[in-house]
Amino acid sequence: MEIRLASKIGFCYGVERAYEKALELAKKNKNVYIYGDLVHNNSVKDELVSKNINFFYSLNDLPENSKEAICIIRAHGIPKKDKNFLKNNFKSVVDLTCPIVEKVFNYAYNMQKKGFFIVAYGKKDHAEMIGLKGNIDEKKIEILKNAKSFKYNKLCIITQTTMDYNNFKDFASQIAKLSEYNELVVKDTICYETKIREKEAKDIAIWSEFVIIIGGKHSSNTRKLYEISKKYNNNSIHIDSVKELLYIDFSRIKKIGILTGTSTPNKSIKEVIEFLRRGF
Ligand code: SF4
Structure with missing residues (x-):
């Protein structure tokens, strides 16, 4: 294997x-x-x-x-x-x-100072977005996931650090089409960790016969990796612990891919690899 x-x-x-x-x-x-x-x-x-x-x-x-x-x-x-x-x-x-999150807060703050209204592509109730709003002028930002029209002289579109890049691109181009403005800045503020992991999720899902995504069931970035993997490989499973693999028959599987969320400890990954290497 x-x-x-x-x-x-x-x-x-x-x-x-x-x-x-x-x-x-x-x-x-x-x-x-x-x-x-x-x-x-x-x-x-x-x-x-x-x-x-x-x-x-x-x-x-x-x-x-x-x-x-x-x-x-x-x-x-x-x-x-x-x-x-x-x-x-x-x-x-x-x-x-995280300094990367802090950088986004500072960027939005400085853009507001230059007169921009901030549109953030993200989940309103996500801790990072609550933090963003609470570190800048709350009246000059809107956080949303579905594009709509805005009417501001200066508009700046940013994103939560953990969102999907292609979805952000679509969101930003729809807002650009729908809105009225004199100046528009679109700034990709997605974290490099998110981008690399999501790109690899697709590549590994295509390569594998079976994909194991390790991470907490409430971890949104792990769930996202699972969704990407599932899109390209129906044999994808999201597990929190190695125990969830005990009843799966791996005997005919030759290529297994492993993905992990940003909150998955190395210990959980090691346990899964050891389990798979022990053979069946
Ligand atoms: S995914 Fe991790 S490294 Fe990237 S912004 Fe969030 S906390 Fe920072």
């Missing part, structure tokens, strides 16, 4: 950076909290909890000992006012917003 593993596997740059820093902080400090999930992956969460890192999910429900604790802001970023609130309520705040 031949196994083809995607070249980009495991945590992406932003998640790896936040994960390592969280572990480092937990080694030196007693009370470390993360606001929200670091990644949508249960085994990663369990591991962090086992290293004495705790989680809280609402600003209305802060840990009782917050004044003696460190609060970590995860890679997606958060609105400025929430960050200030955390700063006032924790001993210290460590902002681990």
